[in-house]
Amino acid sequence: MILKIIHHHSLLTCPLPTILLTLIPGLDVKVQWLTAEDDLVSEECEMNDQEVREIGDEFPSGATEPPQHPNCRCVILKVG
Numbered sequence: 001m002i003l004k005i006i007h008h009h010s011l012l013t014c015p016l017p018t019i020l021l022t023l024i025p026g027l028d029v030k031v032q033w034l035t036a037e038d039d040l041v042s043e044e045c046e047m048n049d050q051e052v053r054e055i056g057d058e059f060p061s062g063a064t065e066p067p068q069h070p071n072c073r074c075v076i077l078k079v080g
């Protein structure tokens with residue numbers, strides 16, 4: 001019940017689900033890495049683009065979630 005309340009609240013107030021997901025480790029949650037998909041996307045972000053991992057697992061670049069560098073504009077979205 002508590003998790004449900006936090007989840008709902010986060011969706012309303014936070015555009016990035018990153019904070020929510022890192023607060024609740026151990027759940028079987030999969031996330032997909034999405035870049036800004038323009039010429040400014042860095043190489044390490046590009047290699048993660050569209051990749052799906054369980055929350056907390058490393059993406060191809062070695063990062064578990066954005067931002068992985070200053071000015072990183074990537075987001076992760078809950079999938080499945």
Ligand SMILES: [Zn+2]
Pocket residue numbers: 035042045066067068069072073074
């Ligand atoms: Zn990025």
